[in-house]
Amino acid sequence: MNNPVEHKVNELVTWLREQVEQANVEGLLVGVSGGIDSAVVANLIKRAFPNQSLGVIMPCKSQGSDQKHAELVTNACGLSSIKVDLTETHDVMFQTIKNQLEADGTFDEDQEKLADANLRARLRMSTLYTIAANHKYLVVGTDNAAEWYTGYFTKYGDGGVDLVPLVHLPKGExxxxxxxxxxxxDIINKQPSAGLWEGQTDENEMGTSYNKIDAFLRGEEIPEKDRKIIEAMHKKSVHKRTLPPSPPQ
Structure with a gap:
């Protein structure tokens, strides 16, 4: 086989099948956001389990284009899908918590945007696991090597999954x-975004680019400014990639 991409796809499909067999479950599901990473995973799980795979579309204060792109992904690869709109659930839950903190006099407006966004990611995780339990499926994550190294994911949100097939693949791959x-x-060419707020893009939020992170992970020289950003993000996010610390026995 001469095509290295085809070889990697076949390797990942085989690996996904092995994980399902080892876990003694029936299949796989993924949250489909309309971005490129979840699009690739959607295709992989469909190849691994044509009749026992599911894409879950979970709009939550989302831009209309995200839902349109998510549906485009599932339709293009023939993946069965279900939509669960979490907007109302999120708004009620966040407002309830906010009201209590305000009554307490401890609400921090500076943290509101991030807390709001992380709650969305964690509601999606809970939704995926509820559906996965119903189907006896594993939850497949979408983080790539750049996101994993920098910790650019929500702890117990999009980082809360059973399998991470793309974790060794740079964004370019x-x-x-x-x-x-x-x-x-339309999916391949769109600006990477977690859809956390209007106009939000991954690269603007990180302060560096996926191309720079990919180059860094390959051991190549990159501008000092970018190297410092990447190293700082990696150090700050160690807790996301490890089990919670415990005291010695």
Whole structure:
């Protein structure tokens, strides 16, 4: 087999099947956001389990284009899908917590945007596991190597999964795999965004680019400013990649 991307796809499909067999479950599901990473995972789980795979679309104060792109992904690869709108659930829960903190005099407005966004990610995680339990499926994550190294994911949110098939793939390789899998161009070419708020993009929020992070992970020289940002993000997010600390016995 001469195509390295095809070889990697086949490796991952085989690995996904092995994980399902070892876990003694029936199949796989993924939260489909409309981004390139979840699009690749959607294609992989469909290949691994054509009849026992599911894409879950979970709008939550989301932009209309995100839902449209998520549906485009599932339709393009023929993945069965279900939609659960979490907007009202999120708003009621966040407002209830906010009201209590305000009554307590401890609400911090500076933390509101991040807390709001992280609650969305954690509600999605809970939704995925509820559906997975119903189907006897494993939850498949979408984090790539750049996101994993920098900790660019929500702890117990999109980081709360059973399997992480893309965790060793730089963003550039994810794009190559997406092209091989015939992911629609609208998905491949869109600016990476977690959809946390209007106009939010991954690279603006991180302060560096995926190309720079990929180069750093390959051991290449990158500008000092970018290297410091990447190293700081990695150090700050160690707790996301490890089990909670425990005292010695």
């Amino acid at each position: 994810v794009r190559e795999m997406a092209a091989y899998l015939n992911v629609p161009d």
